[in-house]
Amino acid sequence: MAAETAMSPSARRLPGDVNMWVFVLGDMVFFGAYFVIFMYYRTRQQDMFLLSQRHLSLASGVVNTLFLLASSWFVARAVQAVRDDMHERALRLVAAGGGFGVAFVALKIHEWYALAHHGFKLSTNDFFMFYFALTAIHVFHVLLGMFVLGFVGRELRRADLRRAWVVEAGATYWHMVDLIWVVLFAILYVMR
Amino acid sequence: MKPTAQWISLGLAAFFGAVMLVAFLIFPGFFPPMSPNWSAQHVADFYAHHATLIRTSMVIFNLCGLMLVPFFMVIVYQMKRMATPTQVLAYCYLSAAVSGFTLFAIADLMWLIAAFRPMRDPQLVMLLNDFAWIIFTAPVGAIVAQNICLAIAVRLDARPVPVFPKWVAPFSLLIAAAMVPACCGAIVHNGPLAWNGLVSFWLRIIAYGVYFAVMFVVLMKAIRREAAETA
Amino acid sequence: MSVAAPPIAASEDMPEADKRDLWFCWWVLPFFYSFFGLIFVLLTHVMPPPSPHKTDEQITAFFHAHGTTIQIGFAILMVVIGGSGILNGFVAYEMKRMSVTPVFAYTYIATLAVGAIPGCLMCAFSFLVASFRPDRDPHIVAMLYDVALLTFVGSLGCFAAQYLTLGIAILLDKNEIFPKWFAYVSFWNVITELLAAPVFVFKKGPFSWNGAISFWEGTVIFVIYLNCFILLLRKAVQDQRAGEVVQD
Numbered sequence: 001m002a003a004e005t006a007m008s009p010s011a012r013r014l015p016g017d018v019n020m021w022v023f024v025l026g027d028m029v030f031f032g033a034y035f036v037i038f039m040y041y042r043t044r045q046q047d048m049f050l051l052s053q054r055h056l057s058l059a060s061g062v063v064n065t066l067f068l069l070a071s072s073w074f075v076a077r078a079v080q081a082v083r084d085d086m087h088e089r090a091l092r093l094v095a096a097g098g099g100f101g102v103a104f105v106a107l108k109i110h111e112w113y114a115l116a117h118h119g120f121k122l123s124t125n126d127f128f129m130f131y132f133a134l135t136a137i138h139v140f141h142v143l144l145g146m147f148v149l150g151f152v153g154r155e156l157r158r159a160d161l162r163r164a165w166v167v168e169a170g171a172t173y174w175h176m177v178d179l180i181w182v183v184l185f186a187i188l189y190v191m192r
Numbered sequence: 193m194k195p196t197a198q199w200i201s202l203g204l205a206a207f208f209g210a211v212m213l214v215a216f217l218i219f220p221g222f223f224p225p226m227s228p229n230w231s232a233q234h235v236a237d238f239y240a241h242h243a244t245l246i247r248t249s250m251v252i253f254n255l256c257g258l259m260l261v262p263f264f265m266v267i268v269y270q271m272k273r274m275a276t277p278t279q280v281l282a283y284c285y286l287s288a289a290v291s292g293f294t295l296f297a298i299a300d301l302m303w304l305i306a307a308f309r310p311m312r313d314p315q316l317v318m319l320l321n322d323f324a325w326i327i328f329t330a331p332v333g334a335i336v337a338q339n340i341c342l343a344i345a346v347r348l349d350a351r352p353v354p355v356f357p358k359w360v361a362p363f364s365l366l367i368a369a370a371m372v373p374a375c376c377g378a379i380v381h382n383g384p385l386a387w388n389g390l391v392s393f394w395l396r397i398i399a400y401g402v403y404f405a406v407m408f409v410v411l412m413k414a415i416r417r418e419a420a421e422t423a
Numbered sequence: 424m425s426v427a428a429p430p431i432a433a434s435e436d437m438p439e440a441d442k443r444d445l446w447f448c449w450w451v452l453p454f455f456y457s458f459f460g461l462i463f464v465l466l467t468h469v470m471p472p473p474s475p476h477k478t479d480e481q482i483t484a485f486f487h488a489h490g491t492t493i494q495i496g497f498a499i500l501m502v503v504i505g506g507s508g509i510l511n512g513f514v515a516y517e518m519k520r521m522s523v524t525p526v527f528a529y530t531y532i533a534t535l536a537v538g539a540i541p542g543c544l545m546c547a548f549s550f551l552v553a554s555f556r557p558d559r560d561p562h563i564v565a566m567l568y569d570v571a572l573l574t575f576v577g578s579l580g581c582f583a584a585q586y587l588t589l590g591i592a593i594l595l596d597k598n599e600i601f602p603k604w605f606a607y608v609s610f611w612n613v614i615t616e617l618l619a620a621p622v623f624v625f626k627k628g629p630f631s632w633n634g635a636i637s638f639w640e641g642t643v644i645f646v647i648y649l650n651c652f653i654l655l656l657r658k659a660v661q662d663q664r665a666g667e668v669v670q671d
């Protein structure tokens with residue numbers, strides 16, 4: 001472990017690590033493209049989209065949004081705690097953030113299950129095609145985020161690591177996952 | 193390191209190579225090779241009449257084909273012994289060899305599936321037969337890439353006594369060149385380039401056989417020299 | 424544990440390393456992908472893919488119209504595809520220079536040696552067989568069309584595994600063979616492979632095999648990735664110094 005490299009000086013300017021920002025910004029561009037494509041199809045069959053939207057549970061969408069916002073808040077507090085060298089506290093905050101992430105996935109799976117139970121599936125119509133595909137790819141990002149938070153937790157537990165930029169990079173990713181969900185929630189559940 | 197594993201690999205290759213030669217000789221579709229111009233009914237009848245021999249020879253191909261893998265891995269190992277700038281070409285050779293063997297295994301299965309129910313719709317028997325012949329004949333890229341890598345490695349080998357003699361480089365390029373035209377077997381119905389033609393079938397198979405035999409002797413000498421060097 | 428290569432020593436007065444075999448491998452890259460583009464885009468019309476929303480008769484007409492160029496293109500591919508083996512070995516070698524045990528380097532060879540068959544050659548064989556006798560029963564020709572395009576666009580796992588392990592290897596590496604941001608570019612491709620999964624369901628729309636998301640967005644990201652990779656591999660070869668110990 002002696003070969004532990006110091007971070008490059010350029011990585012200090014942004015919170016976290018500049019390489020993670022490449023991923024986050026790129027990913028947001030791709031999601032942006034999905035949203036544009038969604039809007040294109042939506043404007044062409046607006047009535048059908050609105051009709052299908054009624055079958056989604058707005059309540060579970062709201063609860064899930066709260067879950068992820070809470071989760072993001074805990075992770076943001078964890079970053080602050082690391083900057084103040086309170087690593088034990090940061091670890092507990094990251095664990096809380098991860099817990100809300102798990103709750104999000106559980107509720108999402110329940111929602112899919114309920115929809116499937118009522119006969120809605122990927123091939124039902126274009127609305128549900130987008131709904132299932134986009135929420136699935138988002139859940140994949142959440143699951144990836146569980147690994148990222150786990151990695152951050154490992155970083156915090158080990159006294160020889162505890163690199164602030166790793167925690168910040170993990171938080172950057174997690175906030176992006178949250179942000180994407182908020183947009184998804186808006187266009188799938190709320191937009192009239 | 194004792195070269196026992198390498199000798200065993202050559203022994204396996206010699207034994208199973210001989211068995212495969214027998215299978216090659218008894219496969220009814222090779223003497224003469226089945227024509228791409230046969231009608232669907234003709235193809236189906238052929239499988240119906242020769243089902244036993246087709247199954248026997250192709251099961252042998254299926255079992256023994258991959259027994260030649262250790263032989264090619266001895267070549268990989270010997271390439272890694274060469275005093276080349278890096279060992280990258282040995283990995284390239286390994287990767288190409290894997291794809292080549294997979295294709296051989298698939299072609300062989302297509303023949304077996306066609307012979308499994310020769311009474312099915314002749315159109316379907318012909319479809320399987322086309323797949324078998326095209327996959328067997330056309331994808332020569334793997335062996336061509338292997339031989340180009342081998343040639344470059346031999347050329348760059350800076351040992352005072354090279355692992356393989358220098359003439360192996362032009363030799364393997366020549367073999368590769370002899371196989372390249374077989375890619376046309378997937379297109380042409382008549383003439384030397386068709387899958388039953390002089391170039392796509394006979395030249396390619398003979399080139400492969402010559403390559404195998406010559407590399408066998410080259411490897412024997414290389415292994416002996418390695419044993420003498422390390423003793 | 425101690426097999427990992429030591430970090431590269433950055434001394435300037437070392438003699439220029441002999442890299443002739445590495446440069447050979449690198450030059451295969453532009454040639455291979457030029458042929459790849461020529462074959463798949465211009466000659467065989469696999470990229471961008473023709474629509475999945477076609478009748479058997481329309482599909483047969485497709486093979487009648489494009490049979491000759493399909494045959495020329497894929498016959499060339501039968502030879503050129505060997506280049507993929509050379510590229511696998513080349514990338515695996517660069518991965519072995521990393522400070523990571525070579526498990527991911529071997530994974531790279533294995534996943535792509537497998538992936539070339541369902542992900543590329545199966546498509547070529549199906550189109551070749553279909554063009555070989557376009558007068559076959561149209562049902563059979565239509566099946567070959569599906570086999571070709573679903574295997575080509577829908578071979579997800581081999582490539583996702585390769586992108587994932589390449590990215591992880593880059594993140595763990597301390598020798599800086601590739602910059603860290605490229606790991607994330609590699610991860611983007613994992614996500615596009617996931618979004619290609621619905622091609623097995625849809626016959627039109629953004630998630631069909633020629634759709635805006637399943638095909639076009641994935642392809643754009645792949646092209647970005649590929650161009651970065653070609654340049655970064657060139658830099659990796661340039662930066663290698665004489666006497667560097669590469670793990671066996």
